[in-house]
Amino acid sequence: SLEVQQEPSTIEIVPGLTIGGKEFIVGAGPCAVETREQICETAVAVKAAGARMLRGGAFKPRTSPYSFQGMEEEGLKLLAEARELTGLPIVTEVVNPRDVELVARYADVMQVGARNTQNFALLKMLGQLDKPILLKRGMATTIQEFLMSAEYILSEGNRRVILCERGIRTFETATRNTLDLSAIPVLKQQTHLPVVIDPSHGTGHSALVPAMCYAAAAAGADGLLVEVHPCPENATSDGPQSLRPDDFAAMMNKLRRFVDVC
């Protein structure tokens, strides 16, 4: 049987913080790291609201080559400063296999984006790291293919894989993607790996994000990855789907009705 079916469900993110157990773990932060003030202000705000991880992209897999591609190592350094300030572990994306070593020097959790779910060369490299991997489901991958991608990491020896559903491509245009919440119970049947939901890319609209957070918690997810920006209208990427810090805090308070946060 598949490696993924035998995996224990609790994964250590950093010493003292696990996912896949009783606690519901929320990671939050901007789509992209933009400035020291932006990432530090966001980190402080999301921590105060109950987030346990800070997200932020330093390497951005943009659809257009003319869009902002991220601050690269400068962004990683700012993430490290925000971690120093708040104690929050960092989740950040590695886009290119040649940057794995660089990103791993700063990241606590390495994110594989939806455009790289089946980049098997990247997955194999990440399988050789001693670091948790947050693997996003590709926008056109089936759950079976998603699990096979997880297997590429696991089979190289890295047991710490967190699965992230972030929406798939359908005919629907009201949302940016169609968030497949049924993937939560399906994945729970088929693997013991922790499952988190990204309602930001899953909907594309900040007003729709809180409802999907509550639904994910009610459906048995182990956590969330949510985009938060101090000033979404000025964000370099994904402003329309980013919550303001106060809206994030309100969501976190209501989330406690559905699940045990902190």
Ligand code: PEP
């Ligand atoms: C992101 O998390 O900012 C991102 C690019 O997500 P995805 O890979 O799911 O599109």
Ligand code: MN
């Ligand atoms: Mn984004």
